[in-house]
């Protein structure tokens with residue numbers, strides 16, 4: 001397989017990751033609305049830890065679990081920042 005072929009495979013996967021992140025962010029919009037209506041802090045560290053722990057256990061490899069945790073901590077931080085912006089603006 002050529003490098004171009006391999007990169008095409010990566011591009012296809014990145015497209016899927018992007019679509020899933022957008023899907024996740026759309027749910028975050030709903031979570032922000034829910035918390036605005038019913039109360040409760042945007043930041044829920046226990047929930048974030050539970051997500052990380054669940055995904056660490058799901059990790060099939062070959063990416064090290066520490067890498068998965070770092071990636072997901074970043075995703076959750078950005079989702080939380082986005083949720084706070086939406087929450088405060090509405």
Ligand SMILES: O=C(O)C(=O)C[C@]1(C(=O)O)C=C[C@@H](O)C=C1
Nearest residue numbers: 031042043044045047048079080
């Ligand atoms: O589950 C929540 O309460 C959310 O606000 C969603 C979410 C997430 O991205 O999954 C975002 C911020 C919180 O700190 C915890 C989790």
